[in-house]
Amino acid sequence: MPIYDQGYRRYVARSPLQRARFWPITREPLRMLLLKRLFLALLLSSLAPLVVSALWIYIVTRYPESGRLLPIDGQLFGEMLKYQMLFGILLSVFGASGSIANDLRSGAMLVYLSRPLTKRDYLLGKLGVPLLLNLAVMLVPGLLLYLAGLGLAPEQYLRWHLAWIAPSIVAYSVAAGLAISLLTLAVSSLSRSARVAGIGLVAALVGLEMTRLILQYGFDRKEAVVVSLWADLKALGVALFAVPDPQIEISWVWPLLVLALVSVGCLLVLRARVRAVEIVT
């Protein structure tokens, strides 16, 4: 049958512009990621710190003296979220480092931007992927652990002086998730290859941490913490969960400021890199 004999139905019902126009841009990559076994395995393995921590709460409730090793107060949550953050970075590299790089390579940017979407919609949609992944491995396990704590040791967690744990979990997860997500997207927008972007992101995080270690231990500069994004996030955790950490000896204000500056820098990079027309002058 010739092509022109095949049907085509006109569609006259044009609906008004939706508010959450960014949502399909977030949902579709997540759906595709969830079809990948390796990703699922990584996502499931990210529950390991939660399981171990919940088990630890149970052990401490049965054998209170073991709490001297690691008390089941804010410290436990801080330690767990430190590991969860590592999974957040891994999932961001796996699931979102190619987010913008692939669009630049395959010309998909035009598919998005020629639609009734603003650049902000596009960026919000893209940001949603690593942010939801990070929240899935930090906020969700953090709150689950808190609920487990309430269930296993209510006399401990219902005390007023531990009421700050739940808000701290939310604040830390959102701050770390946002910083990691923005950095992932910014690095992704600087390349046309998902692999290069992923390697770039890991290299940036590891490289800055190495620099921090050299400055801190080679030159005895305690303020070197601000150099590394990883250390900045840890410092934020130290402040929020009162985790004693001999490596972090500076006020939480500086790491927070650095995180804010990095986020603004990432937004500026994204603003410059995400465009429908490449202008070469």
Add this chain to the structure above:
Amino acid sequence: MADDAPLVEIRDLAVSYGPVQALSGVSGVFHQGPTGLLGPNGAGKTTLLKTLLGFLSPERGSMVAFGFDPTRQPLEVRRRLGYMPEQDCHIPGMTASAFVAFAGELSGLPRDEAISRAHEVLYYVGLGEARYRNVETYSTGMKQRVKLAQALVHDPDLLLLDEPTNGLDPQGREEMLALVHDIATRRGMSLILCSHLLKDVERVCTDVIVLNQGQVARAGPIRELTGARRQVFDVRFKGDSAAVLTDLKDKGAEWREDEDGVRLFLPEGQGPETIFQVAKECGVQVRYLKPGAETLEDVFLQALGH
């Protein structure tokens, strides 16, 4: 919007990329129906489309599409447009059906409707059997079709086709043109066909705007532009043809050399007798003379100053 109201009106539009002036003083109207946007490479065709999509801001002049300004209300304009870009575009890892449905959703279709229309449109463009294949595994022709499908899925009021036959073999080109022709005629969708291939535009469009060096060189219905305004003859001379052509030029004639001889354009009121008379005066033989009709190619080349 009234049936005869223009879809897009452009007034004295100027767009530049830094120091490079891409469009300068462009004015014109895109009516309902298929319109060709012709011009050599670098004429400003794609720039005009990208300004219409709201990607570029004009430094002077105005553009109104469907009653909206694309610079200020780009979303209102874009939801009524379907854009098939010149370059490759797909989302890595997606099948054609998922990609087209996703494009529909991005255009504001509800998810169920987007999925249903994606399948219909993929059948329409001839990819029904291959719709569950990853787009990255498609041939060039199939990629062109999937690009057309993603532009069609939300049933736009105006379809922008940027070089739709690029990279296609003759059969693929023929099929793509048949499809575009069908969209314009039987489905009644307005479209702008941006191309440097005259035959593509001639085959599909009723109106044309010829751009050259960022300016409108000619515009109007193809039938009028190629109508009997000038007498056209394909002629072969034996002898000093340059002398004949110089004398004919003095009488208002224009000419263009091609592979077989000379294509002569005589002003209204002059006929073959003028050619014979001038040839006789110059002592040159007319060995071949065939009346012809002015084609879009003639209009195009004249507009370009050839």
